[in-house]
Amino acid sequence: MFDHVKFGVSDFAASKAFFLKALEPIGVSVAGEGEPSYGIELVAKGSTSLVLFETKEKPAHLHLAFAAENRQQVEDFYRLALEAGAKDNGPPGLRPRYHANYFAAFVIGPDGHNIEMVCHHP
Template sequence: MIDHLSLQVRDLSAAAAFYDAVLAPLGGRRLLEFGEVIGYGAQRPEFWLGPLSSGARGSGGEAREVHVAFSAADRATVAAFHAAALATGAEELHPPRLWPEYHESYFGAFVRDPDGNNVEAVCHTPPEA
């Protein structure tokens, strides 16, 4: 349903370093860079970063948190995403674990990116028996 998503960030270099690290275990990489815009994906840009514009803040001037969840092929990839995020100095929100309140095979890890967004990697596949 979603073709692509773009986040506006305060510090493009810091955000790019974070997403370079955490998207690599998921098979994502920088595919396009032009001006102050970076496009990530596996085969085509699906996730974009760009500079914060004045219209991106709330009415009081505060930044708004965004939640982004990236698909992971398996649970080991979720763990690799989590480790890569922590290696960048990201804040851990939730370590890799099952979230049965979502569904019985929902395995995810949550971290905070340099702009304070809640970034997740999730695998929906049950573990192999």
């Protein structure tokens, strides 16, 4: 749905390390990187990218949901995100209030953003 999502972070090194580790389950890699004020572009399968850049401005909290191909990727995301310093915001599990196969996990990233990984498949 997105071409790219770009948002500011207060600690570029911490956010870079967090997103690279937490998004390993979906095969994220670095597509390009410049100075912290320019940022880093992260991609997985497809053409959508996530761009992080360092800023002194305090960004509003954001909710980012990443698509997983299977439930194991959601489980792995949650575990790795917590290892990378995230705070729990909802362990892996079904969220039937959204739909019967909505399997997701939620964490709070380094800047307080709600980061989700979701699988819509049974």
